[in-house]
Amino acid sequence: MKTFIKSTVAASALVVAAGAASAACTIDSGRVNIIGNEFPAIQTVATAAAECTGATIEANLTADHQTLNVAGMSGNPAEYTSAIVANSSIVALINEDVIQPLDALVAEYGKDIPQRQLITVDGKVMAVAFMANAQTLAYRSDVLEEVGLAVPSTYDEVLVAAKAIRDAGIMENPVGGPYAAGWNLAQEFNNMYIGHGGEFFEPGTANISINNAQGVATLEMMKALTEYMNPDYLTHDSNGTQAEWEAGNVALMHMWGSRMQNLMDTEGSEPQVYENTKVAGPLMVGDSGVPATTLWWDGWTVAKNISDEDAAATFQALAHAVAPSTLNDTTMDQAVWLIEGYEPAPVSEGVLAAVKAGSKPYPMLPYMGLLHTASGDNIADFLTGKESAEQTLADIEAAYTAAAKEQGYVK
């Protein structure tokens, strides 16, 4: 019992200390309930929001947030007063009309939020971004040194390096990437297609147009890369690829900026692996001049179907959560923060290089999610050699068109 009291006191002291470290946040009244994905940076934001006093503050952080947020915000009053989303997933919330414009709230409570963090759609602020993300190259400096090659900057150089590493007998399958069938594989297709200078849709319409030379080149490059991957690559999502990397089986990998920290920390791998893990910029492919990657932001929104009181409380709590006071020694390296006062670390060089190189953001189109699903369902047929590239692209187009018709985007 004594130890229990002791630890309780110690815990409260810690909480007080943490509260004192950041600026005070007092809300008059209201209810805040946040839904979002689960990774360290978002956990930091939710924890910081919970520091505010005066309102009831809850958070539901889960990898299944996308299947819950629309349903949880459609009721009136909505269960969740805020959803933390990315530039792909905000579209579903806008389509269903469950989030509200924040202009009035920004004017009243958010004067300190810098303009670059405000996500505006048609001039109206719909979200406040707090971090950026992009997929870039991670490489093993020791392995590249051993084969005497420079850090690849294009996918063709990746193939050359992969062959050299295999021929030198260092690794059998030196290339990695999140190529799991479904969302991940479709995202790799999107990256590569953008890198080839392709356009997903006929300009100004929802009519798909990917069955072209860039589409074929995209698929062929992906297949060439898979020749150097673990044969199980179609089941390797980001977690699976990370495990391969940490096991020391991979030397060149296309990976999310938000995960580089996990690769470079001392957990899960031998010193030889984590000490030589380095982050490079985005890879180029073809001669389009656009990197084969997409830029992402993560940000928070405020639900539409809630009282003004709850909306104000939600905005204040989250504005506090993304204030400069949130950044400290522990949280600084968790992401490429868009918050004032962020100091880049080596892990974030990739994302910053991707921004600098003029990478395109992931398209915020209402029908992009349909294309993403259609690609994820069909690309594996080409990679496993079941059909030609043209047939796969035609299948994606047909699957997308049927879905887009059902959703009313295509006549």
Next chain:
Amino acid sequence: MKHSSFFWFVLPSTLLMLAFIAFPIVSVVSQSFYSAHEQVVVQVKNCGPFGCTMETSVDQEATAAIREAEPLGKFAGLDIYTDRNHLAFGEVAAAWVNSDGLPDFGRSLMNLPFYKALGFTLTYTAIVTPLTILLGFFVAIAVNSVAKALKGPTIFFSLLPMIVTPLVGSLILFWMVDARGILGTGLQWLTDDPNLSVKASTGLMWIMLMVYGVWHAAPFAFVVFYAGLQTVNTDTLESAMVDGATRWERIRFVVVPHLLPLVTFVALIQLMDNFRVFEPIVSFQASAHATSLSYAIYNDLGGETRLLSSAAATSVLTIIGIAILLSPVLVRTWRDFDRK
């Protein structure tokens, strides 16, 4: 029983069945006849940390009015059922005309998502159901003849596959057959092919899913048959023994006929279960090689844009599929009932 007391007796369960079984099905069926309204889109300027772009967005005000008028959506009749992602009448007809012989037609058919899913679902059901019954039966016979002291532990171990949650059970197998797992490496060593991977080969993936299906469901058949074995008439068995029947003959002519009604029952349950095969596909991450009707529904609802009508149509088609599959068994049960 009087009519009125019968009525009050079944009323609670009837209400529950209406609320939790009938109404959801009615809702799903009606959803499948509607599609989303034609979207009113506008070109807007989107700005964020990476600059501004002109992009398309849904015009909320215009859409809200249309949604208000017809909340269910636009009536689509059977359009969703016949589109390419479901029964694909147009594509099937085109494939029939353009194909070069039956195998070519089959390939075109298997390229369509619904038929691909149906192909795996039916194969899985057709192979896993009889194997489950056979395996369950032999395990029951074997356990029944084990010495009494060992019976408890044997029954417990035989039930384990069913006690283990499907997701966990399939994950364990998934890691074992990984290219670096014990079974995966063993297979590479046996075949002398370092690039052989269960997860990369469609055929091996199908086999693994079915092995898992049998492994997981056999305990159910075993329990049912084991219970049935306890009711076999010992007099008949003994008189068969006196007549000089071997062990095999006793099983063939006494035990099996006695258990036959149970086989119908197990087959019925297993047909329904196997037609809904889903968890192993998710946990084996097998969607590149095998999809089922249930997986198609999950996929429609799990994307960034939920395809409600598409999922509803696939659900209705699944219900119809199960009804067709069960009809022989149901007809047989009805006849048995009628005879009495």
